Amino acid sequence: MTAQIIDGKAFAATVRDKVAGHVARLKENHGITPGLAVVLVGEDPASQVYVRSKGKQTVEVGMNSFEHKLEIDTSEGDLLALIEKLNADPAVHGILVQLPLPGHLDEDLVINAIDPAKDVDGFHISNVGLLGTGQKSMVPCTPLGCLMMLRDHHGSLSGLNAVVIGRSNIVGKPMAQLLLGDSCTVTIAHSRTKDIQEVCRRADIVVAAVGRREMVTGDWIKPGATVIDVGINRIDAPEKGEGKTRLVGDCDYGSCAEVAGAITPVPGGVGPMTIACLLANTLTACCRANA
Ligand code: GUN
Numbered sequence: 087m088t089a090q091i092i093d094g095k096a097f098a099a100t101v102r103d104k105v106a107g108h109v110a111r112l113k114e115n116h117g118i119t120p121g122l123a124v125v126l127v128g129e130d131p132a133s134q135v136y137v138r139s140k141g142k143q144t145v146e147v148g149m150n151s152f153e154h155k156l157e158i159d160t161s162e163g164d165l166l167a168l169i170e171k172l173n174a175d176p177a178v179h180g181i182l183v184q185l186p187l188p189g190h191l192d193e194d195l196v197i198n199a200i201d202p203a204k205d206v207d208g209f210h211i212s213n214v215g216l217l218g219t220g221q222k223s224m225v226p227c228t229p230l231g232c233l234m235m236l237r238d239h240h241g242s243l244s245g246l247n248a249v250v251i252g253r254s255n256i257v258g259k260p261m262a263q264l265l266l267g268d269s270c271t272v273t274i275a276h277s278r279t280k281d282i283q284e285v286c287r288r289a290d291i292v293v294a295a296v297g298r299r300e301m302v303t304g305d306w307i308k309p310g311a312t313v314i315d316v317g318i319n320r321i322d323a324p325e326k327g328e329g330k331t332r333l334v335g336d337c338d339y340g341s342c343a344e345v346a347g348a349i350t351p352v353p354g355g356v357g358p359m360t361i362a363c364l365l366a367n368t369l370t371a372c373c374r375a376n377a
Pocket residue numbers: 182183184185186207227228256
């Protein structure tokens with residue numbers, strides 16, 4: 087079998103188009119423009135790329151983008167003061183603090199200082215609790231993007247066996263909650279899981295979010311299963327020239343695609359959906375604030 091490719095890039099474009107349509111109507115009918123504030127502390131190159139991309143796409147869908155770039159040695163007090171200011175600013179509907187933060191800053195403290203209604207990452211403890219209890223919340227963008235692709239591919243997910251590999255707060259745990267919410271039978275596998283290949287081979291859906299390049303190989307996959315690869319790992323690519331790099335996922339694409347029924351590529355799978363969902367969450371936050 088050769089897997090169907092789930093085209094996250096194309097799907098993300100349709101999500102952005104829908105968001106842009108809503109934003110245009112909000113402006114025209116109500117004079118409201120959704121605004122997203124992104125806070126970056128320090129100069130981590132990968133984070134800078136993400137933040138630039140978020141800002142560009144925010145503007146492209148007609149929203150206001152507010153970028154706050156702070157020095158790497160910014161004090162916790164100064165960062166918290168900025169968050170307080172953004173919480174109080176009616177032009178700001180969504181706030182995202184790019185992670186990871188430099189080591190001297192307490193990530194939990196900072197994230198929980200964001201107004202939960204503006205927490206478009208869905209990382210605030212209130213949103214985590216609301217998601218866990220099946221209540222209306224802000225849903226973390228990467229798992230939300232994965233869920234949208236899975237629903238689009240399968241229709242109903244009810245009764246399917248899903249294995250999420252990875253137990254991070256950003257992806258693994260909320261992904262498991264969302265799949266449970268769609269009535270999957272959910273297993274979270276991680277670095278201590280015994281016979282992890284066997285566990286994965288029972289799955290109709292595998293979501294790989296471990297951050298280890300090409301860890302999941304075709305022999306882990308049940309024939310016909312759907313594979314969602316959340317990993318973004320940059321590796322040397324001498325075949326492209328000296329010093330060149332390329333991106334690979336947490337799944338070995340070649341061998342998994344031979345066995346799976348459907349698979350997301352890297353790049354062009356989950357990555358574009360994450361930012362599209364961030365824009366959708368910002369729109370949602372704006373609509374709730376003005377309801
Ligand atoms: N760093 C890596 N992924 C994310 C994300 O989804 N949100 C934030 N705020 N930081 C990240």
